[in-house]
């Protein structure tokens with residue numbers, strides 16, 4: 001049977017409390033807390049500075065140069081969701097701008113991750129609607145080809161399923177599988193506490209060499225100290 005294009009109506013979500021905690025932790029901490037997994041390619045950059053979000057993914061697979069399925073995805077968005085878009089072959093076309101962002105925000109979306117291009121970036125910044133994208137491009141797109149909503153997709157080298165947690169900030173974007181999100185938050189909180197203690201020791205002048213007990217490692221690796229005359 002020919003594979004169908006589908007729009008999946010799903011109730012899969014990460015709980016609001018977990019998402020709030022992950023947003024506080026931030027993308028890099030969430031990545032470390034998940035065993036250094038989930039880092040979306042750094043080629044996907046934020047168009048703004050200072051946004052820090054965590055939401056459940058609504059996934060969208062589009063034909064390159066065609067944003068029809070983003071329009072189909074808008075209807076599936078629930079408050080607090082992040083819309084995650086890829087194309088079936090590489091494209092940097094400007095698939096989303098301030099109009100689609102206005103529509104997404106009206107449904108409660110808190111941001112977009114786009115493995116393609118974005119446009120109207122001045123307006124998007126003015127709106128305070130955060131976007132992480134591979135490119136900024138004036139190139140417009142059509143609404144003509146089928147695709148899918150809420151199926152597993154790959155964005156910036158990471159698999160994203162519908163309802164997975166997306167954590168994004170100035171560092172980039174991290175994907176955390178829905179089933180692991182609560183455990184990752186617990187690990188992230190432990191990490192934040194341990195970093196706070198380390199920060200205080202570093203601020204007091206203690207060296208990482210001592211705090212992490214790295215001197216024996218340097219010696220083992222054959223690094224020697226040489227005093228110049």
Ligand SMILES: O=C([O-])CC(=O)C(=O)O
Nearest residue numbers: 095096097098099100101
């Ligand atoms: O309309 C489009 O196709 C993309 C765009 O510029 C917008 O959403 O404002």
Ligand SMILES: [Mg+2]
Nearest residue numbers: 097098099120
């Ligand atoms: Mg526009």
